[in-house]
Amino acid sequence: MTRTGVTRPRSAEPQPGDEPLRRLRPPLSLSSLGHWLTVPALTAMAATLTRDDALATRAQSVGLVLVAWLLPVLLAPVFGTAAARLDRRIALVAADALRAFLMLSVPVVDLLVTAVNPVLWTAIVAVLVSCAGMVWSAAAASAVEGVAAGVADDEDGTVGRAVRRRALRLVFGTAPLAALAFVLLALLADALLGGADRVHLVLYATAVVFGAAGAATAMLGGGLPGGEAEFPAPVAALLRREGGVPGLPAAVVGTVLPVAALLAVARVHVRVLGGGDPGYGALLLGLTAGLAYGVFAGPRLLAPLSRRRLLGLAVVAGAVALLVAALVTNLVVVVVAAALTGVCAGVAWATAAAVDDTPRPRALALVAALVAVVAAPPLAGILGDRRLGLGDAAYTFTGSGAALLAAAVLALVAGAVAHRRLDDRRGVPLRPDLAAALRGERYVPPREEPAEEQRARTERGVFIAFEGGEGAGKTTQSRLAAIWLRDHGYEVVTTREPGATKTGMRLRALLLDKETTGLSSRAETLLYAADRADHVANVIRPALERGAIVVSDRYVDSSLAYQGYGREQDVEEIAAVNAWATQGLVPDLTVLLEVPAETGLNRLSEPADRLESEPRAFHDRVLRGFRELAEAHPERYLIVDASRPQQEIRREIQDRIREILPDPVPAAAEDITSTFPAITDV
Numbered sequence: 001m002t003r004t005g006v007t008r009p010r011s012a013e014p015q016p017g018d019e020p021l022r023r024l025r026p027p028l029s030l031s032s033l034g035h036w037l038t039v040p041a042l043t044a045m046a047a048t049l050t051r052d053d054a055l056a057t058r059a060q061s062v063g064l065v066l067v068a069w070l071l072p073v074l075l076a077p078v079f080g081t082a083a084a085r086l087d088r089r090i091a092l093v094a095a096d097a098l099r100a101f102l103m104l105s106v107p108v109v110d111l112l113v114t115a116v117n118p119v120l121w122t123a124i125v126a127v128l129v130s131c132a133g134m135v136w137s138a139a140a141a142s143a144v145e146g147v148a149a150g151v152a153d154d155e156d157g158t159v160g161r162a163v164r165r166r167a168l169r170l171v172f173g174t175a176p177l178a179a180l181a182f183v184l185l186a187l188l189a190d191a192l193l194g195g196a197d198r199v200h201l202v203l204y205a206t207a208v209v210f211g212a213a214g215a216a217t218a219m220l221g222g223g224l225p226g227g228e229a230e231f232p233a234p235v236a237a238l239l240r241r242e243g244g245v246p247g248l249p250a251a252v253v254g255t256v257l258p259v260a261a262l263l264a265v266a267r268v269h270v271r272v273l274g275g276g277d278p279g280y281g282a283l284l285l286g287l288t289a290g291l292a293y294g295v296f297a298g299p300r301l302l303a304p305l306s307r308r309r310l311l312g313l314a315v316v317a318g319a320v321a322l323l324v325a326a327l328v329t330n331l332v333v334v335v336v337a338a339a340l341t342g343v344c345a346g347v348a349w350a351t352a353a354a355v356d357d358t359p360r361p362r363a364l365a366l367v368a369a370l371v372a373v374v375a376a377p378p379l380a381g382i383l384g385d386r387r388l389g390l391g392d393a394a395y396t397f398t399g400s401g402a403a404l405l406a407a408a409v410l411a412l413v414a415g416a417v418a419h420r421r422l423d424d425r426r427g428v429p430l431r432p433d434l435a436a437a438l439r440g441e442r443y444v445p446p447r448e449e450p451a452e453e454q455r456a457r458t459e460r461g462v463f464i465a466f467e468g469g470e471g472a473g474k475t476t477q478s479r480l481a482a483i484w485l486r487d488h489g490y491e492v493v494t495t496r497e498p499g500a501t502k503t504g505m506r507l508r509a510l511l512l513d514k515e516t517t518g519l520s521s522r523a524e525t526l527l528y529a530a531d532r533a534d535h536v537a538n539v540i541r542p543a544l545e546r547g548a549i550v551v552s553d554r555y556v557d558s559s560l561a562y563q564g565y566g567r568e569q570d571v572e573e574i575a576a577v578n579a580w581a582t583q584g585l586v587p588d589l590t591v592l593l594e595v596p597a598e599t600g601l602n603r604l605s606e607p608a609d610r611l612e613s614e615p616r617a618f619h620d621r622v623l624r625g626f627r628e629l630a631e632a633h634p635e636r637y638l639i640v641d642a643s644r645p646q647q648e649i650r651r652e653i654q655d656r657i658r659e660i661l662p663d664p665v666p667a668a669a670e671d672i673t674s675t676f677p678a679i680t681d682v
């Protein structure tokens with residue numbers, strides 16, 4: 001059972017998606033194992049080849065190999081398009097065979113070809129192996145899509161999604177296995193071989209794994225299904241300036257920096273700490289196992305805590321773990337700190353992907369990783385090893401430790417910025433919020449209300465507005481809130497804008513009809529304001545005056561966001577027009593539901609209306625507008641990450657509404673019963 005009482009399937013039981021993938025499992029696992037093994041194998045080779053050189057040269061050789069391995073990922077769409085033209089089986093087998101051959105070539109060049117610089121050749125192999133890996137990934141993704149699309153009895157796509165998820169787990173889950181295999185091979189090599197040749201064993205082993213993967217693919221019976229896989233271009237995703245979740249870039253940078261910096265200097269750092277390849281492997285094992293655990297556990301971790309808060313916290317915690325790895329000169333402590341860094345980065349990554357499901361976080365992560373891998377090794381070399389005298393004692397501060405320290409400080413700053421900008425529970429203290437989440441509860445802060453405000457509340461009802469972009473879930477959540485309130489004895493009026501009154505319905509038809517062309521932005525603003533004036537005068541105010549709770553799907557903020565930010569008109573002027581139209585009526589609480597524009601628009605099933613048909617840049621400006629409005633008055637807003645499941649969102653909204661509710665039972669009734677009505681979760 002989970003904390004929330006939901007029974008999770010036991011891992012020993014077959015999962016949906018297992019059976020359709022059964023045939024592809026051996027080649028996918030073997031090839032992925034080989035893929036991840038290439039990283040420690042080639043970096044260890046570079047470190048071994050430069051073992052007698054200065055720290056700067058050693059660090060930069062390892063950095064060069066890592067950069068060479070990462071760079072081709074920028075060209076993923078090119079490889080995706082090229083692979084689509086090839087026969088899938090041939091592409092998979094050829095990519096594995098080429099990688100086996102390339103891995104074998106490294107020791108051969110080292111031992112036999114004196115004319116070629118072996119470090120340079122190792123870096124060239126890293127580029128070529130990575131390119132072949134991209135072709136393999138594209139062909140494998142297409143095969144997995146083919147399997148997912150071909151699942152019988154899968155009308156709602158559940159099994160297809162499970163197939164994709166299982167395939168991803170298979171590919172990324174082999175990374176810790178590769179690190180473990182590297183440790184074992186390094187120990188074996190230490191026991192059996194001597195000198196620089198020791199590192200050759202892992203290169204041979206990687207070649208054998210690729211050979212076995214290619215053979216497993218070649219021997220697959222029957223045809224290999226194919227489907228269309230997507231390969232978003234990382235550079236294009238980054239160049240798109242509109243949209244994006246504020247604070248998310250800082251979170252992504254703060255997530256990636258510690259992992260990339262550790263990878264870049266781990267081999268030289270471990271040597272400084274007195275470890276060889278087995279120590280390097282142990283550090284990689286800790287980091288990758290932590291990452292895998294964090295990615296898979298992240299979505300369920302501290303479920304009652306806001307995902308945006310969790311993201312900021314995970315980034316800060318990862319930076320602190322890296323700080324420990326940088327400062328402590330004990331290999332075991334560093335391996336444990338690397339594992340914690342991995343867990344935090346995994347949790348942060350899973351959470352960031354839930355907050356922004358566009359290709360942007362992935363693109364930014366790739367660029368941040370490249371920058372870190374390029375910068376960390378030379379920084380380690382420049383800073384060099386230093387001995388600090390502390391009275392009788394001395395502390396040796398290594399160059400690699402200093403580079404990790406710099407990365408940790410930067411990640412800490414990025415984490416703090418991310419926490420500040422992403423936080424959707426402003427005004428709610430973090431410590432009790434976190435403590436309650438650790439107990440599996442959601443924290444509801446006590447609210448002290450000035451006497452004047454309390455009196456004003458008893459004299460009128462409560463006004464709650466739901467705001468957000470298209471398809472954010474305003475209608476769904478405002479209805480759920482109204483049902484919950486009615487269940488607890490309140491009179492609730494649910495309403496919406498535009499179109500709550502007879503005149504409003506005509507205005508709505510006019511405003512949303514795509515046939516309404518050439519309407520000026522000012523006229524549009526005034527028509528929305530006219531609808532609102534009628535709405536307030538005939539629906540909202542009368543309901544509030546008789547003490548009802550009014551729940552409105554959209555209100556003034558929609559005009560400020562759409563006509564102000566979206567149409568790029570003066571927001572202050574629109575606010576003034578609307579203050580006049582509503583006679584200054586401001587909601588007691590505005591629930592802002594945030595989803596990326598693409599997600600929201602994709603949720604809509606009806607043909608797009610006049611406003612929904614506006615370009616993506618318009619909707620991105622609208623979303624930015626909503627957030628800025630909410631951030632200006634955090635005390636009367638609840639910002640909700642609306643990309644989560646409906647029931648999670650519902651609970652978060654109920655918790656916040658509870659804080660502003662008047663007592664639903666008339667005072668006279670209370671005198672009789674002497675009990676207060678309990679508000680319980682539905």
Ligand SMILES: Nc1ncnc2c1ncn2[C@@H]1O[C@H](COP(=O)(O)OP(=O)(O)OP(=O)(O)O)[C@@H](O)[C@H]1O
Nearest residue numbers: 469470471472473474475476477603642644645646
């Ligand atoms: N959290 C959620 N996750 C996934 N789908 C959701 C979620 N909330 C709502 N939906 C679905 O998204 C669609 C749009 O939801 P809804 O009508 O509530 O959004 P809206 O913000 O009112 O849209 P509009 O901008 O058209 O007024 C519906 O099909 C709804 O079932």
Ligand SMILES: Cc1cn([C@H]2C[C@H](O)[C@@H](COP(=O)(O)O)O2)c(=O)[nH]c1=O
Nearest residue numbers: 497498528554555558559562563611612
């Ligand atoms: C109140 C208000 C609304 N809009 C826009 C926003 C939407 O595109 C439509 C309303 O349709 P929905 O199904 O209720 O989401 O109108 C606006 O531009 N300005 C406003 O003030």
